[in-house]
Amino acid sequence: MIPPNFTRRIPEGEDRERLVCNDCGYIAYENPKIVVGSVVSDEGRILLCRRAIEPRRGYWTLPAGYMEMGETTEEGARREAWEEARARLAFDGILAIYSIARIGQVQIIYRARLAEPGYSPGPESLDVRFFAWGDIPWDDLAFPSVRWALRAWAEGETAIAGNPPRDPRGMDGL
């Protein structure tokens, strides 16, 4: 993922390696990225999207994606639910925050409901469905954090869930 003309080295006045452009000295700071998403429930059923894009095409995930500049975390979660599931959300607070250090992600997951009826696959989804708890396709979930968030939701966690104890850096099973 390093652009061809960048080198990893310690710039003057810094204390750790950065990506520096060989041509112009531009420092491409690598910062952890924020993923915002939602566990959307309706009478105990959960909204999942089947991914139309890589990675993990064909697997089921929560409506979630990278937060963009200029939006709040809630606005980001709202936008992603529209882009992926054509769903308009109302939020009931934050369910969980997961740090996935190896890939430089922090996931902020909301509890949500449909603010108005209707949902359908957006361009990044093959299918969008509400699943009863017993019907959730556990073996076909796209990412471990989808499983964590579903479990946190089912346990009615009111505090913030951190990463599962066995998996402090968010890597297990990825």
Added chain:
Amino acid sequence: MIPPNFTRRIPEGEDRERLVCNDCGYIAYENPKIVVGSVVSDEGRILLCRRAIEPRRGYWTLPAGYMEMGETTEEGARREAWEEARARLAFDGILAIYSIARIGQVQIIYRARLAEPGYSPGPESLDVRFFAWGDIPWDDLAFPSVRWALRAWAEGETAIAGNPPRDPRGMDGL
């Protein structure tokens, strides 16, 4: 803040403007950055650091700073408390999450205590002190979010505080 040889334009296959290097076409994605910090309390008093660096040199702030790659949010908050206050922390969960959309920040603020005695100014601090609530230098706080976090702490909020109602984008008074 645009590097000299970058232009803001819409790259092929994207739907919004990005910073693109005129020399090599490298796209410098601008993502919201994560600030991790702590309200560290000890018998009702709160730890504040007087900033030795710009912006807001001389003003008081919480131990907090940008999360780095390869760490979890908690590890980041721990590192910042060491760098700025030479304090070793124990955490009691997340106090608040603030989106400061205009400057592209998401702040994740922990409730914390000293895990071991001792604290002193690190290289980025002029002074580090525990303040009783009535002695907090409200007019000399570095950032509005410091005030928000202190208020959230005092109100004993167990849920996550969002941005104050008057200030949904985190801009008031900055």
